[in-house]
Amino acid sequence: MVDIVFEFSAHMLALGLIVGGLYSLTKEAGLR
Numbered sequence: 001m002v003d004i005v006f007e008f009s010a011h012m013l014a015l016g017l018i019v020g021g022l023y024s025l026t027k028e029a030g031l032r
Helices: 002-031
Strands: none
Touching: none
């Protein structure tokens, strides 16, 4: 049970990093 929660949180963290990276990239592209 704990493994599932840990995996879920890890996936959410990875998704957040990816989304944040893409958002910052598009933001920079829009400023240029």
